Amino acid sequence: MEFVTHHPVLVVSLIKIAIALFVVMTALAYLTWFERKVVARIQSRWGPYWVGPHGLLQPLADGIKFLFKEDIVPPAADKISYVLAPFLALALALTTLALIPIGPATISILGQPTQLVISHSNVALILLFAISSIGIYAVVLAGWSSNSKYPLMGGLRSSAQMISYEVSLTLSVVGVLLIAGSFDFYDIVGGQSGHWAHFFPKWHIFPQILGFICYLTAAIAETNRVPFDLPEAETELVAGFHTEYSSFKFAMFFMAEYANMITVSCLATLLFLGGWLSPFPETGAWRWQLYLPAAGLIIAGIGLIVGGLRGVQLSAKLVFPVLGIVCLGVGYLCTLPGVMPVIQGPFWFTAKVFFLLFFYVWARGTLPRFRYDQLMSFGWKFLLPLSLINLVVTSLVVVLRLR
Amino acid sequence: MVPISYYLILSAVLFGLGVIGFVFKRNIITIFMAIELMLNAVNLAFVAFSREFNQLDGLIFVFFVIVVAAAEAAVGLAIVMVIARNRKSLNVEDVNLLKF
Amino acid sequence: MNIAMLVFIACGVMAIVGALALILAREPVHSALALVLVMISLAILYLLLGAAFIAAIQILVYAGAIMVLFVFVIMLLNAGEEVRTNVSRLAKWVGLPLGVFFLVEMAYSLFREYGNRAAATSGAAAPDPRLTQQLSMKLFTEFVLPFELTSILILIAVLGALVLAKRES
Numbered sequence: 001m002e003f004v005t006h007h008p009v010l011v012v013s014l015i016k017i018a019i020a021l022f023v024v025m026t027a028l029a030y031l032t033w034f035e036r037k038v039v040a041r042i043q044s045r046w047g048p049y050w051v052g053p054h055g056l057l058q059p060l061a062d063g064i065k066f067l068f069k070e071d072i073v074p075p076a077a078d079k080i081s082y083v084l085a086p087f088l089a090l091a092l093a094l095t096t097l098a099l100i101p102i103g104p105a106t107i108s109i110l111g112q113p114t115q116l117v118i119s120h121s122n123v124a125l126i127l128l129f130a131i132s133s134i135g136i137y138a139v140v141l142a143g144w145s146s147n148s149k150y151p152l153m154g155g156l157r158s159s160a161q162m163i164s165y166e167v168s169l170t171l172s173v174v175g176v177l178l179i180a181g182s183f184d185f186y187d188i189v190g191g192q193s194g195h196w197a198h199f200f201p202k203w204h205i206f207p208q209i210l211g212f213i214c215y216l217t218a219a220i221a222e223t224n225r226v227p228f229d230l231p232e233a234e235t236e237l238v239a240g241f242h243t244e245y246s247s248f249k250f251a252m253f254f255m256a257e258y259a260n261m262i263t264v265s266c267l268a269t270l271l272f273l274g275g276w277l278s279p280f281p282e283t284g285a286w287r288w289q290l291y292l293p294a295a296g297l298i299i300a301g302i303g304l305i306v307g308g309l310r311g312v313q314l315s316a317k318l319v320f321p322v323l324g325i326v327c328l329g330v331g332y333l334c335t336l337p338g339v340m341p342v343i344q345g346p347f348w349f350t351a352k353v354f355f356l357l358f359f360y361v362w363a364r365g366t367l368p369r370f371r372y373d374q375l376m377s378f379g380w381k382f383l384l385p386l387s388l389i390n391l392v393v394t395s396l397v398v399v400l401r402l403r
Numbered sequence: 404m405v406p407i408s409y410y411l412i413l414s415a416v417l418f419g420l421g422v423i424g425f426v427f428k429r430n431i432i433t434i435f436m437a438i439e440l441m442l443n444a445v446n447l448a449f450v451a452f453s454r455e456f457n458q459l460d461g462l463i464f465v466f467f468v469i470v471v472a473a474a475e476a477a478v479g480l481a482i483v484m485v486i487a488r489n490r491k492s493l494n495v496e497d498v499n500l501l502k503f
Numbered sequence: 504m505n506i507a508m509l510v511f512i513a514c515g516v517m518a519i520v521g522a523l524a525l526i527l528a529r530e531p532v533h534s535a536l537a538l539v540l541v542m543i544s545l546a547i548l549y550l551l552l553g554a555a556f557i558a559a560i561q562i563l564v565y566a567g568a569i570m571v572l573f574v575f576v577i578m579l580l581n582a583g584e585e586v587r588t589n590v591s592r593l594a595k596w597v598g599l600p601l602g603v604f605f606l607v608e609m610a611y612s613l614f615r616e617y618g619n620r621a622a623a624t625s626g627a628a629a630p631d632p633r634l635t636q637q638l639s640m641k642l643f644t645e646f647v648l649p650f651e652l653t654s655i656l657i658l659i660a661v662l663g664a665l666v667l668a669k670r671e672s
Binding site for chain 1: 530532533536539543555556558559560562563566567568570571574575578632635
Binding site for chain 2: 507508511515518519522523525526531534535538541542545548549551552553554556557560561564565568569572573576577579580594602605606609610613614616634637638641642646649653656657659660661663664665667668
């Protein structure tokens with residue numbers, strides 16, 4: 001207990017890290033379930049259905065499978081790089097989540113007032129880009145250390161793609177920086193508060209729509225997702241740079257890819273979609289919006305109970321009503337006066353991130369993939385000039401407005 | 404608090420190790436990396452002094468050192484690639500056509 | 504022994520271990536990774552010295568772009584295992600002790616000169632929240648000529664690299 005009183009900041013940070021890790025790992029696991037379900041529905045089939053009610057235990061089954069598979073190490077592989085690469089990928093993907101704030105409120109844990117972010121830095125944006133730019137090493141090392149043709153080609157192609165689109169990614173964000181005037185996420189989101197004509201939110205997506213499109217495209221390419229996933233597509237390069245990885249190391253690459261997806265979506269929310277701000281104005285007539293989180297959870301709870309009781313599978317009949325009751329309980333908690341102002345920020349933040357993740361999965365189910373030379377020429381000859389034009393026009397407008 | 408002399412000693416040690424790498428290694432690319440290590444050691448000294456005298460000029464210089472190192476690495480590695488293509492080896496002792 | 508000293512010692516040890524690994528590694532890829540480790544530990548030291556922007560630039564540009572270029576070239580050129588140099592006995596038995604002596608002498612003189620300064624001004628400093636603004640003001644007013652010159656320098660470097668690395672077809 002003395003440790004807690006002598007180092008309150010450290011203990012509170014450790015608690016926040018533990019909570020964030022737990023939430024993110026669960027979200028990762030269920031993001032895979034969500035993706036398989038949505039892609040399956042787009043392709044007119046069911047997706048995971050049998051493992052647990054509506055396939056909800058599928059991530060657990062996948063995790064157990066990955067843990068118990070045989071861990072094959074190619075004999076000619078470079079041991080240090082081979083083992084380092086997946087750890088590096090996952091560690092970096094999770095480290096970037098320490099910089100992302102989910103709400104403006106200041107809550108108090110263990111008597112210590114703290115913000116809803118693990119590490120509040122005033123150069124958070126550029127630190128985030130710096131950390132994700134080291135993630136390229138994981139891909140390059142994985143491809144090279146496997147000492148085999150397909151991983152090497154996949155790794156080099158994948159990392160060349162990541163480097164190319166990283167330039168457009170950072171350039172498309174500079175427009176937002178010019179408007180906001182700071183690297184700090186709190187300032188960037190703070191600059192998006194307020195509404196035009198009392199109902200149109202002042203989010204950065206509206207003046208920076210070109211920047212948003214560039215950012216989203218570059219982000220999909222940066223995280224190696226469809227339509228830019230040639231280096232890891234099964235029909236092209238076996239499995240790209242993670243061909244020779246099995247069991248837990250492959251699972252780490254997998255988790256790192258989804259964690260990168262989540263990070264990039266969180267960043268897009270903070271920069272362009274207003275972060276934790278609600279799209280409705282804050283005036284008196286709109287006070288009903290404070291009950292939206294509670295209302296949403298209660299509706300979800302009732303839906304789960306009804307759907308569970310009417311379901312066909314026995315497991316659905318047992319599990320979903322319990323989940324529904326839990327949702328109702330959490331929904332009631334959100335109406336308590338202590339919790340209600342604090343939950344607004346994270347609710348809207350989560351809703352927007354969820355929308356962007358749905359967009360990611362939707363793109364995966366719908367679009368065919370680029371060929372590699374089409375991909376590179378798209379990145380350098382189209383996206384980069386587009387981001388540069390966005391930057392020039394934005395800076396012109398900012399300077400002219402200053403006069 | 405950490406006295407500034409600690410930072411300077413660390414910078415000196417890194418610089419010395421960079422010189423050792425530059426003199427004793429044979430692979431051209433490793434020699435290049437030892438040069439980058441020396442530049443990094445100098446950067447550390449600049450940032451430490453900038454903190455000590457509370458001036459920003461040190462940080463500006465670090466900025467320029469990083470930029471120049473980037474340009475130098477690009478051209479240097481292109482030259483290394485041409486050498487490797489022509490001499491079919493990355494050993495610096497094989498680049499000896501102008502030797503007396 | 505406060506947190507700043509602990510972080511300094513940890514990062515200092517990491518940097519020296521990385522530099523030693525750079526010299527002693529047999530594969531160039533391992534040397535490149537060791538150099539990345541050195542750069543990251545130096546970036547943490549810059550954070551400790553209160554220059555957060557420079558730390559981010561160091562990782563973003565130096566460790567994230569220049570070293571990736573190094574790693575690419577090493578992989579493309581298939582730089583194999585390093586040949587062990589036959590270090591002359593003079594260098595080993597005389598050079599190394601002399602080098603250590605030089606280092607000790609430098610450390611002593613540095614400590615004598617700067618160790619007495621009030622340690623309150625140096626060491627762990629909170630990152631200056633206005634550092635980026637102040638740096639950019641300086642960069643674009645006092646140092647605008649070197650800034651523009653470096654942009655031309657980068658352009659020349661890109662063109663030079665392209666021309667040099669092209670295959671004669």
